[in-house]
Amino acid sequence: MCRLLGTVSTIPRTLDDVLGSERAAFLGLAAVHGDGWGHAWSTGVGELEVRKSPESALTSVELAELAGGRPAEAALTHLRWATLGLSVGPGNTHPFTDGRIAFAHNGSIAPPAALDDLIVPDVAARRRGDTDSERYFLALLSRLAEGASPAEALAATVAGVLAGGAEVHSLNCLLLTPDALLAVCCYDAERGADRDYYPLLHRRTGDTVVVASTGWTDSAGWSTVSNGQMLVVERGTLHTSVVPVGTVEPVAAVP
Numbered sequence: 281m282c283r284l285l286g287t288v289s290t291i292p293r294t295l296d297d298v299l300g301s302e303r304a305a306f307l308g309l310a311a312v313h314g315d316g317w318g319h320a321w322s323t324g325v326g327e328l329e330v331r332k333s334p335e336s337a338l339t340s341v342e343l344a345e346l347a348g349g350r351p352a353e354a355a356l357t358h359l360r361w362a363t364l365g366l367s368v369g370p371g372n373t374h375p376f377t378d379g380r381i382a383f384a385h386n387g388s389i390a391p392p393a394a395l396d397d398l399i400v401p402d403v404a405a406r407r408r409g410d411t412d413s414e415r416y417f418l419a420l421l422s423r424l425a426e427g428a429s430p431a432e433a434l435a436a437t438v439a440g441v442l443a444g445g446a447e448v449h450s451l452n453c454l455l456l457t458p459d460a461l462l463a464v465c466c467y468d469a470e471r472g473a474d475r476d477y478y479p480l481l482h483r484r485t486g487d488t489v490v491v492a493s494t495g496w497t498d499s500a501g502w503s504t505v506s507n508g509q510m511l512v513v514e515r516g517t518l519h520t521s522v523v524p525v526g527t528v529e530p531v532a533a534v535p
Contacts, residue, residue: 320382371409387450
């Protein structure tokens with residue numbers, strides 16, 4: 281399980297600029313989500329940089345320097361909480377990237393190998409870790425390789441995972457592309473004691489749109505991305521739109 285944060289601005293802003301007085305609350309989530317951090321940012325079309333580490337965001341000097349010193353027009357940040365017994369290490373740390381796009385996931389898909397049929401062989405050869413999340417990303421790259429747009433590819437990937445018979449807790453994710461930030465909210469609303477964990481929130485403040493997981497925000501100014509929706513935030517204009525995606529069918533109770 282993980283925490284997600286995505287931002288799009290009309291002028292470059294650092295992560296510290298975006299978080300402001302909420303910086304400590306967001307980074308404080310790493311007290312639980314302390315199995316790695318990743319930050320991807322873009323200052324223009326075709327420009328993408330990614331830094332990540334399996335250390336906790338609470339103790340990372342590198343993340344602190346990035347947060348205060350790398351202004352960007354679009355960015356995503358990920359705090360990892362390793363699940364499914366998956367190891368903590370560089371290959372399993374989000375975001376995943378092909379050099380042009382960056383992807384981060386919050387949730388679990390079991391078993392991870394259930395996604396392998398969605399990944400074409402030449403893309404499968406790029407896998408470096410053993411997570412369900414990286415396979416989710418590689419399945420997305422496989423749809424992109426077929427010529428789909430990022431929004432079409434992400435929606436098709438969600439549909440493919442849901443139809444594949446895997447046990448899905450959540451397919452929540454952020455995808456940063458040269459043109460947009462896409463946020464999928466798709467989770468099993470009946471699973472787990474904390475039903476406030478998986479909803480995604482978004483808000484616009486002046487020249488910046490923020491999309492975030494719960495746990496550090498108050499309610500002021502935030503709207504919910506409904507379960508079964510993909511929010512698309514266009515870079516440059518901050519125009520937002522919503523695309524329907526599938527929802528997770530709750531697991532039937534055992535008599």
